[in-house]
Amino acid sequence: MSLADFKYADTIHRCFRCGYCKFPVNWKDVNNCPPYARFRMESYSCGGRLWLTRAWLNDQIKWTEHLAEILYSCTTCKNCVIKCPLRFNVDIVNMVIAARGEMVESGRLPQAVKKFLENIELYGNPYGESRAKRGEWANRMGVEKYHGQEYLLYVGCTGSYDTRAQKAARALAEIMMRAGVSFGVLGPEETCDGNEVYKLGESGLFEVLAENNIQKYKNTGAQKIVTFSPHAYNAMKNYYHEYGGSFEVFHYTQFLHGLIENGKINNLRCPNMKITFHDPCFLGRWNEEYEAPRAILRAVEGVEFTEMGKNKESALCCGGGGGNFQIDLLGGSENSPARRRAREAYETGANVLAVACPKCLVMLNDAVESEELANRLEVLDISEIVIKGLNI
Amino acid sequence: MDSIYEALVNIVGKEYVSNQPEELYIYSFDLGTAEPCQPQYVVSPRATEHIQGIVRLANKEKIPIVPLGGGLSLAGLAVPLKGGILLDLKRMDSIIEVNENARYAVVECGVSQGQLTSYLEKNYPRLTHSEPGAPPAATLAGNVMIHGQGDLAQPYGFNSDLVNGLEVVLPTGEVCHIGSVAIGAGWFTNHPLPDVGLFLGWCGTTGIITKLSIRLFPCKRIRGVGTFVLEHEDLVPEAVYKLTHTQMAEDIVAFSSAIPPFASELQQITVNIAADSEKELEFKQEILWDDTLGEYIHRGEGAYLGFVRHLQRPQISKTSDYKKGGGFEYVGSIVPIQRYPECYRKGREISERHGIPYTVTGRCVGAGHSMMFAWTFAFNRADPETIIQARKALHETDDLVLQLGGVIWKPGTYGQKLILERLDPGTKELMGKIKRLIDPNGIMNPGNWEVA
Numbered sequence: 001m002s003l004a005d006f007k008y009a010d011t012i013h014r015c016f017r018c019g020y021c022k023f024p025v026n027w028k029d030v031n032n033c034p035p036y037a038r039f040r041m042e043s044y045s046c047g048g049r050l051w052l053t054r055a056w057l058n059d060q061i062k063w064t065e066h067l068a069e070i071l072y073s074c075t076t077c078k079n080c081v082i083k084c085p086l087r088f089n090v091d092i093v094n095m096v097i098a099a100r101g102e103m104v105e106s107g108r109l110p111q112a113v114k115k116f117l118e119n120i121e122l123y124g125n126p127y128g129e130s131r132a133k134r135g136e137w138a139n140r141m142g143v144e145k146y147h148g149q150e151y152l153l154y155v156g157c158t159g160s161y162d163t164r165a166q167k168a169a170r171a172l173a174e175i176m177m178r179a180g181v182s183f184g185v186l187g188p189e190e191t192c193d194g195n196e197v198y199k200l201g202e203s204g205l206f207e208v209l210a211e212n213n214i215q216k217y218k219n220t221g222a223q224k225i226v227t228f229s230p231h232a233y234n235a236m237k238n239y240y241h242e243y244g245g246s247f248e249v250f251h252y253t254q255f256l257h258g259l260i261e262n263g264k265i266n267n268l269r270c271p272n273m274k275i276t277f278h279d280p281c282f283l284g285r286w287n288e289e290y291e292a293p294r295a296i297l298r299a300v301e302g303v304e305f306t307e308m309g310k311n312k313e314s315a316l317c318c319g320g321g322g323g324n325f326q327i328d329l330l331g332g333s334e335n336s337p338a339r340r341r342a343r344e345a346y347e348t349g350a351n352v353l354a355v356a357c358p359k360c361l362v363m364l365n366d367a368v369e370s371e372e373l374a375n376r377l378e379v380l381d382i383s384e385i386v387i388k389g390l391n392i
Numbered sequence: 393m394d395s396i397y398e399a400l401v402n403i404v405g406k407e408y409v410s411n412q413p414e415e416l417y418i419y420s421f422d423l424g425t426a427e428p429c430q431p432q433y434v435v436s437p438r439a440t441e442h443i444q445g446i447v448r449l450a451n452k453e454k455i456p457i458v459p460l461g462g463g464l465s466l467a468g469l470a471v472p473l474k475g476g477i478l479l480d481l482k483r484m485d486s487i488i489e490v491n492e493n494a495r496y497a498v499v500e501c502g503v504s505q506g507q508l509t510s511y512l513e514k515n516y517p518r519l520t521h522s523e524p525g526a527p528p529a530a531t532l533a534g535n536v537m538i539h540g541q542g543d544l545a546q547p548y549g550f551n552s553d554l555v556n557g558l559e560v561v562l563p564t565g566e567v568c569h570i571g572s573v574a575i576g577a578g579w580f581t582n583h584p585l586p587d588v589g590l591f592l593g594w595c596g597t598t599g600i601i602t603k604l605s606i607r608l609f610p611c612k613r614i615r616g617v618g619t620f621v622l623e624h625e626d627l628v629p630e631a632v633y634k635l636t637h638t639q640m641a642e643d644i645v646a647f648s649s650a651i652p653p654f655a656s657e658l659q660q661i662t663v664n665i666a667a668d669s670e671k672e673l674e675f676k677q678e679i680l681w682d683d684t685l686g687e688y689i690h691r692g693e694g695a696y697l698g699f700v701r702h703l704q705r706p707q708i709s710k711t712s713d714y715k716k717g718g719g720f721e722y723v724g725s726i727v728p729i730q731r732y733p734e735c736y737r738k739g740r741e742i743s744e745r746h747g748i749p750y751t752v753t754g755r756c757v758g759a760g761h762s763m764m765f766a767w768t769f770a771f772n773r774a775d776p777e778t779i780i781q782a783r784k785a786l787h788e789t790d791d792l793v794l795q796l797g798g799v800i801w802k803p804g805t806y807g808q809k810l811i812l813e814r815l816d817p818g819t820k821e822l823m824g825k826i827k828r829l830i831d832p833n834g835i836m837n838p839g840n841w842e843v844a
């Protein structure tokens with residue numbers, strides 16, 4: 001593809017590289033763009049990515065594995081979109097996705113991205129685990145299979161396969177059962193929602209996933225979907241309607257907040273918890289939901305809540321978005337976004353770092369361990385905090 | 393095997409050195425109209441010792457070193473004109489000390505303007521620094537290196553006048569300190585030792601600033617900006633002179649632009665006002681607008697457009713996105729304020745000749761001692777012809793500055809050549825001697841200030 005054929009050919013040169021995109025809203029540091037925070041080279045900044053993309057499409061530089069890694073290290077966290085003062089800002093992440101799309105088309109991908117997409121295609125999850133195992137997280141819990149109940153609980157790949165995230169998925173299912181919610185899960189019939197596939201630029205595969213999922217949900221009669229992951233929430237809420245999937249979609253924090261508000265969950269108590277909250281990008285910046293998770297935490301008696309310096313639209317991404325949870329181009333350093341974020345959480349004096357996303361849960365859990373903070377800062381999903389609050 | 397690459401890796405670690413095409417490409421550009429030039433290596437040091445090691449290596453290998461801060465000076469000053477090692481200094485980003493009583497901050501060279509502002513707002517809300525209108529990613533060191541001016545330039549002067557001390561790695565690798573810190577007395581003053589200020593304004597050709605102490609100032613509780621408009625450019629110097637006499641303003645900036653068309657030809661003056669109470673604010677507003685500028689209103693030559701509380705963070709000039717082009721560059725100059733009308737008129741002519749809507753700005757430096765006057769030219773990054781036009785306009789404007797009796801501020805290579813042609817031979821010789829002595833291998837940002 002030449003630059004002229006690029007969807008954003010008329011826009012991509014408009015980035016001045018002023019560097020606003022590196023900052024959080026309060027200008028605290030230049031570390032709010034995850035790849036830039038990790039590598040601190042201009043090539044990894046948002047402006048660098050756009051200029052390199054343009055140079056590549058203009059044939060000024062050639063495709064290399066390194067170029068591909070630079071583009072794929074973007075977690076699509078949208079900090080740049082929030083910070084860029086120019087009018088084309090809404091398209092910044094889309095430009096990166098479109099450039100990745102071109103790499104997908106021509107088959108020039110980093111090995112880890114290839115593997116990710118291959119696994120989704122073959123197994124319906126990026127882990128390469130068998131489909132049959134997808135429902136095992138709920139074994140012996142008594143969670144019903146979905147057969148037309150009011151809500152379909154969509155757990156997603158991370159909640160289904162990752163042992164740490166499974167615990168949180170179980171907590172969520174237990175809360176829903178105890179609150180008497182009519183819901184079920186698809187178990188082994190559940191498949192990847194496709195959010196990361198979309199962000200990795202594989203629009204064809206995304207389309208297949210979306211269409212199959214929509215068909216499946218329609219066949220089972222599902223109309224209301226509660227997602228465990230904000231990534232799935234984003235895909236289903238913002239992209240599925242293009243393929244005829246108009247469901248009522250809730251992130252589980254919105255749903256739990258509703259249960260608290262109408263008294264289905266009450267008497268939550270967690271004494272001596274000093275909590276700070278990490279906003280997931282796909283709930284916060286992508287879907288502007290900052291309140292529901294905080295409202296839940298406020299409803300728990302005994303919780304002292306403290307904000308991190310960078311919160312809400314300024315939150316530093318954990319580094320797991322845009323496929324990086326698996327392809328891991330940002331790991332392996334104390335400058336990895338997750339480790340930076342763990343330190344930021346620790347600085348607040350909190351003893352619990354609350355999250356509302358299974359990917360953030362795993363990323364930050366590992367980061368807290370790498371930082372040797374595990375016995376001072378516990379990473380808990382909000383579902384786990386609620387279940388603790390109910391059990392006391 | 394590339395031995396220089398290996399040596400750099402040994403100094404800063406593998407992750408912070410690159411000789412790959414992607415990094416070489418990105419670091420070959422300035423954001424303005426300067427032609428790109430590729431470095432051979434990009435290195436991002438974290439400590440003064442790293443920089444010493446890199447400088448020693450560069451001397452051994454006789455390879456250029458080009459220091460880079462935010463890379464926002466827009467005149468190609470950190471483009472590696474002769475290749476070499478591009479030193480991205482932004483990882484040196486610790487705020488080392490803020491002394492509240494003596495009002496100064498000691499920072500590493502990669503600390504950005506935005507970072508310091510945010511830090512002060514959070515931890516020392518009664519202190520502020522003179523922040524330039526540059527994007528907040530600009531570094532403090534890069535700014536004093538080019539004699540920048542911030543939003544307290546009117547009361548306190550150039551930012552390079554506000555330096556209380558420096559730590560510098562010399563071109564041969566030694567570290568030296570300037571100011572009170574040189575005798576271990578802290579970072580509170582640049583005087584009264586013998587003046588060895590050989591670094592500011594030299595664009596990194598005489599050494600690399602690794603730390604600096606910068607003066608801070610009282611930050612009043614209420615800060616805001618008032619706007620006054622004058623119908624004719626001839627009125628601006630007198631109005632600014634009167635405003636400076638009140639000693640009640642922080643920043644004073646006059647500007648005019650072709651867009652929006654209804655305001656074209658009018659001269660706007662923005663005045664930053666700070667106060668600790670409503671009473672103080674009211675008093676200052678009365679003195680500034682009624683007593684000082686009221687006469688222009690009475691004569692029908694001017695109008696007060698209002699006061700907005702809170703200072704806006706510096707906004708990247710929307711000029712860069714003029715006609716969705718993504719680029720602009722400006723010529724800055726330091727000129728007497730009396731020259732404002734001619735600067736405006738002649739600059740406008742140049743813009744119109746090159747088919748670029750005019751944008752001119754003049755910021756008062758000191759109590760009317762001079763003004764930084766800038767002519768901005770937008771271009772379309774995707775259209776090489778517009779870049780050539782803008783470059784021509786910039787060069788014509790460099791010539792204009794000297795014709796008007798001004799001094800080009802942060803000149804690129806074209807402007808530097810014009811200045812060196814006119815420079816007092818004695819001064820030029822002194823600069824040459826200094827340069828030969830201090831940088832015997834000529835490795836420091838070569839292509840800039842070539843006097844040796």
Ligand SMILES: Cc1cc2nc3c(=O)[nH]c(=O)nc-3n(C[C@H](O)[C@H](O)[C@H](O)COP(=O)(O)OP(=O)(O)OC[C@H]3O[C@@H](n4cnc5c(N)ncnc54)[C@H](O)[C@@H]3O)c2cc1C
Nearest residue numbers: 461462463464465524525526530531534535540541596601
């Ligand atoms: C929209 C816009 C508005 C602006 N407004 C203003 C303004 O109001 N006031 C103002 O003063 N400027 C302004 N500028 C110009 C410029 O951006 C600033 O002066 C900025 O502070 C320069 O800092 P930098 O870190 O970007 O420097 P750079 O461009 O990185 O470097 C400037 C020069 O210093 C050298 N250098 C950098 N760091 C070091 C170091 N540590 N040691 C030795 N040499 C070094 C470089 O090699 C280069 O020659 C503006 C620019 C833009 C784009």
